[in-house]
Amino acid sequence: MQQAGNLFDAPLVILVCGNKDRAWKNSYDTFQSTEVDASIVTDHMMMEATDLGLDTLWVCKFDRHMVRHVFELPSNLEPINILLVGYGRDEPKSPDRHDKTRKKMEALVCYI
Numbered sequence: 311m312q313q314a315g316n317l318f319d320a321p322l323v324i325l326v327c328g329n330k331d332r333a334w335k336n337s338y339d340t341f342q343s344t345e346v347d348a349s350i351v352t353d354h355m356m357m358e359a360t361d362l363g364l365d366t367l368w369v370c371k372f373d374r375h376m377v378r379h380v381f382e383l384p385s386n387l388e389p390i391n392i393l394l395v396g397y398g399r400d401e402p403k404s405p406d407r408h409d410k411t412r413k414k415m416e417a418l419v420c421y422i
């Protein structure tokens with residue numbers, strides 16, 4: 311699993327998958343909420359872990375083909391996110407730093 315991406319030697323690695331057989335499907339088109347649902351779950355797990363005094367890191371950059379192979383995932387399960395849980399090595403950087411590095415609203419919002 312460590313070869314699938316940078317997992318920072320986390321003691322707990324949670325692979326969050328979406329189930330394409332069960333995820334909501336939009337009747338208007340082909341949209342399916344697999345990734346949305348898995349990401350909401352990931353977000354809630356982050357908040358719960360934080361509440362328990364743990365640190366987390368959300369990982370999207372990993373080799374999904376390798377993970378699928380290693381865990382022999384059936385085709386209906388889509389690996390979406392990895393959530394690392396543990397205790398951070400360093401003090402978290404202050405969120406105030408975003409005041410200097412945050413992108414301007416115009417760079418993020420598209421007005422049409």
Ligand SMILES: Cc1cc2nc3c(=O)[nH]c(=O)nc-3n(C[C@H](O)[C@H](O)[C@H](O)COP(=O)(O)O)c2cc1C
Nearest residue numbers: 315316367368369370371372391402403404405408
């Ligand atoms: C959707 C998403 C995917 C992410 N993927 C990765 C990743 O693959 N590898 C990684 O090191 N961090 C990843 N992160 C963590 C971000 O790098 C982290 O949130 C960022 O350092 C901002 O932290 P801050 O909110 O404390 O400033 C991801 C975060 C999000 C929201």
